[in-house]
Amino acid sequence: MDNSTNLTDAQRIDWLRLIRSDNVGPRTFRSLVNHCGSARAALERLPELARRGGASKHLRICSEEDARAELEACAELGVRLIAPGEDGYPPRLAELDDAPPLLGVRGIRDVLMRPMIAIVGSRNASGAGLKFAGILARELGEAGFIIASGLARGIDQAAHRASVESGTVAVLAGGHDRIYPPEHTDLLEAIVEHGAAISEMPLGHVARAHDFPRRNRLVSGLSLGVVVVEAALRSGSLITARLANEQGREVFAVPGSPLDPRAGGTNGLIKQGATLITEAKDVIEAVEPIMGRPLELREEEDEPLVGDPDVADRAQIVGLLGPTPILIDDLIRLSGASAAVVRTVLLELELAGRLERHGGGLVSLI
Amino acid sequence: MDNSTNLTDAQRIDWLRLIRSDNVGPRTFRSLVNHCGSARAALERLPELARRGGASKHLRICSEEDARAELEACAELGVRLIAPGEDGYPPRLAELDDAPPLLGVRGIRDVLMRPMIAIVGSRNASGAGLKFAGILARELGEAGFIIASGLARGIDQAAHRASVESGTVAVLAGGHDRIYPPEHTDLLEAIVEHGAAISEMPLGHVARAHDFPRRNRLVSGLSLGVVVVEAALRSGSLITARLANEQGREVFAVPGSPLDPRAGGTNGLIKQGATLITEAKDVIEAVEPIMGRPLELREEEDEPLVGDPDVADRAQIVGLLGPTPILIDDLIRLSGASAAVVRTVLLELELAGRLERHGGGLVSLI
Numbered sequence: 001m002d003n004s005t006n007l008t009d010a011q012r013i014d015w016l017r018l019i020r021s022d023n024v025g026p027r028t029f030r031s032l033v034n035h036c037g038s039a040r041a042a043l044e045r046l047p048e049l050a051r052r053g054g055a056s057k058h059l060r061i062c063s064e065e066d067a068r069a070e071l072e073a074c075a076e077l078g079v080r081l082i083a084p085g086e087d088g089y090p091p092r093l094a095e096l097d098d099a100p101p102l103l104g105v106r107g108i109r110d111v112l113m114r115p116m117i118a119i120v121g122s123r124n125a126s127g128a129g130l131k132f133a134g135i136l137a138r139e140l141g142e143a144g145f146i147i148a149s150g151l152a153r154g155i156d157q158a159a160h161r162a163s164v165e166s167g168t169v170a171v172l173a174g175g176h177d178r179i180y181p182p183e184h185t186d187l188l189e190a191i192v193e194h195g196a197a198i199s200e201m202p203l204g205h206v207a208r209a210h211d212f213p214r215r216n217r218l219v220s221g222l223s224l225g226v227v228v229v230e231a232a233l234r235s236g237s238l239i240t241a242r243l244a245n246e247q248g249r250e251v252f253a254v255p256g257s258p259l260d261p262r263a264g265g266t267n268g269l270i271k272q273g274a275t276l277i278t279e280a281k282d283v284i285e286a287v288e289p290i291m292g293r294p295l296e297l298r299e300e301e302d303e304p305l306v307g308d309p310d311v312a313d314r315a316q317i318v319g320l321l322g323p324t325p326i327l328i329d330d331l332i333r334l335s336g337a338s339a340a341v342v343r344t345v346l347l348e349l350e351l352a353g354r355l356e357r358h359g360g361g362l363v364s365l366i
Numbered sequence: 367m368d369n370s371t372n373l374t375d376a377q378r379i380d381w382l383r384l385i386r387s388d389n390v391g392p393r394t395f396r397s398l399v400n401h402c403g404s405a406r407a408a409l410e411r412l413p414e415l416a417r418r419g420g421a422s423k424h425l426r427i428c429s430e431e432d433a434r435a436e437l438e439a440c441a442e443l444g445v446r447l448i449a450p451g452e453d454g455y456p457p458r459l460a461e462l463d464d465a466p467p468l469l470g471v472r473g474i475r476d477v478l479m480r481p482m483i484a485i486v487g488s489r490n491a492s493g494a495g496l497k498f499a500g501i502l503a504r505e506l507g508e509a510g511f512i513i514a515s516g517l518a519r520g521i522d523q524a525a526h527r528a529s530v531e532s533g534t535v536a537v538l539a540g541g542h543d544r545i546y547p548p549e550h551t552d553l554l555e556a557i558v559e560h561g562a563a564i565s566e567m568p569l570g571h572v573a574r575a576h577d578f579p580r581r582n583r584l585v586s587g588l589s590l591g592v593v594v595v596e597a598a599l600r601s602g603s604l605i606t607a608r609l610a611n612e613q614g615r616e617v618f619a620v621p622g623s624p625l626d627p628r629a630g631g632t633n634g635l636i637k638q639g640a641t642l643i644t645e646a647k648d649v650i651e652a653v654e655p656i657m658g659r660p661l662e663l664r665e666e667e668d669e670p671l672v673g674d675p676d677v678a679d680r681a682q683i684v685g686l687l688g689p690t691p692i693l694i695d696d697l698i699r700l701s702g703a704s705a706a707v708v709r710t711v712l713l714e715l716e717l718a719g720r721l722e723r724h725g726g727g728l729v730s731l732i
Binding site for chain 1: 624
């Protein structure tokens with residue numbers, strides 16, 4: 001996909017239809033557009049690909065009518081659907097191989113183009129943790145950084161609130177019209193005055209448990225680095241830290257007493273190599289050298305799809321797959337089939353709802 | 367000096383006389399014995415060397431009578447004066463180039479031969495800090511480590527108290543009969559039942575401010591590593607950590623909230639590269655690989671002293687010295703004199719009370 005120019009209205013409708021169709025996530029979207037040449041061409045080939053992948057039921061494809069209705073409803077709410085490379089699409093987010101093809105943005109788009117630091121942590125934070133998150137967000141805001149967080153109770157809330165004036169971005173796990181937690185609706189209204197709210201989910205989508213880790217990859221993906229302020233062992237903030245690490249983002253953690261269970265996660269992160277920080281200066285010094293570095297372009301795979309892979313090849317590739325994730329490169333080597341054939345079969349399986357992609361080139365059968 | 371055999375009674379008297387004479391510290395002691403061949407020979411040459419170094423007053427040399435009196439008073443208190451290599455002289459301490467030539471030991475000498483971990487920290491520690499120091503000392507004690515500390519109020523006291531049964535070593539800044547703080551006399555009596563108290567100072571010596579950093583080098587020097595539990599910025603425990611680092615010992619620090627001033631020093635140590643620890647296991651895992659490593663032998667310099675350096679050489683070397691520390695190697699290069707001549711002149715100046723040695727081969731004029 002070409003990131004340097006804006007979509008036409010017709011293209012935006014096609015992109016929206018494709019990403020809102022069954023079994024099409026950001027990675028599949030990218031793969032389809034690269035292989036078929038355009039979202040329009042991909043939409044035409046979807047039913048055939050899914051059938052060949054062994055879809056057990058009819059693949060629901062988003063209609064043009066539904067896509068237009070969503071765009072209109074978005075416009076009424078002040079939400080714009082923005083593609084990578086368009087103004088308002090955060091440049092660092094566009095680097096990810098699972099960057100949302102269309103990001104719903106409400107508020108001031110300019111802030112999304114500025115350097116961001118994520119601040120995350122416990123929902124049931126201590127008074128000291130809340131206070132520290134506020135100080136840090138304010139000081140980073142004064143230094144020109146936009147604060148990204150997840151609009152949750154606790155640390156997220158404290159970080160957003162302290163950076164309402166300087167600019168903050170709330171990353172939503174549900175649709176723009178389904179704010180969670182509902183009591184943060186007023187906070188969100190204040191946020192979008194000088195900052196923004198973003199979501200990759202359709203309007204009306206109510207966030208469920210598995211949407212939060214998915215959302216967390218956007219929080220870290222937007223940012224130069226993620227600061228974890230307070231986190232117990234095995235908490236959601238540690239997932240954000242792990243994703244940040246996988247995305248090559250800096251991970252910062254705020255230390256605490258070993259006797260404070262709310263510091264168990266952050267102390268653990270430092271043991272694993274995260275940078276201990278106690279003040280905004282520590283964060284700024286660490287990210288300054290990165291800010292000057294040019295963004296890495298994503299590696300594009302633009303071989304065309306194979307028309308119809310051989311039945312024996314398909315059977316062999318499916319046979320090599322199981323519930324344990326395996327590298328696509330290993331699949332190519334073990335099957336003896338060409339990379340194009342393997343990728344086509346995987347795309348078919350994915351559209352049939354039978355394949356899961358894990359990132360890092362790993363796939364498994366569902 | 368030969369570390370592998372025990373001193374004779376006569377040698378111990380000579381050693382004690384030499385180290386108790388004016389302007390003779392551990393490094394000068396070692397230099398004198400290496401250059402002159404024995405403590406006895408060094409005692410004979412002291413007046414001449416000091417005079418040539420430009421001593422402004424008569425150099426007081428400890429008499430045989432005074433040395434015998436100190437040994438007898440020590441014996442009455444149950445204190446033994448032990449030389450490096452003798453049973454009860456901590457092997458890691460013997461590695462230091464400023465190891466005390468005679469260490470006053472009271473209590474169970476065996477514990478001084480076992481692996482030690484130092485635990486140090488604030489005198490005005492928080493309840494959480496005191497509790498953590500106790501837990502850590504108990505767990506390290508159960509794992510077979512001896513706990514070294516400085517008998518101070520706060521963290522030191524908590525660490526000693528929790529390891530009285532498993533074995534702990536109190537390192538004193540004054541003489542064995544001048545316990546500081548005085549209210550820890552009972553604690554010290556409990557310590558020496560299963561552990562030991564050590565001091566390099568003569569009986570009767572009341573600790574003054576500059577004796578504490580000097581003592582701290584022994585706390586770290588005894589140990590495989592030093593744990594700093596709580597420390598404000600610019601506190602004495604940070605001096606111990608710096609010395610530990612210079613001695614090649616592991617430095618461990620316990621994290622705390624950035625809003626807690628008593629964690630400012632420990633968080634700072636972690637930023638500078640100390641290992642963050644939250645439990646005994648962290649310390650044990652870090653020191654286990656070191657325990658197997660053989661002790662490093664000190665590099666001996668045993669060239670004989672130059673009989674009487676040339677007046678011009680001496681004047682030139684003194685001219686190169688100033689209040690800013692300079693490397694002895696640079697002095698040799700800049701002066702063009704031989705290493706033996708430079709070392710002899712430095713020894714003369716030291717005995718005359720005009721030279722300060724800083725460790726790391728650095729010297730300055732006083």
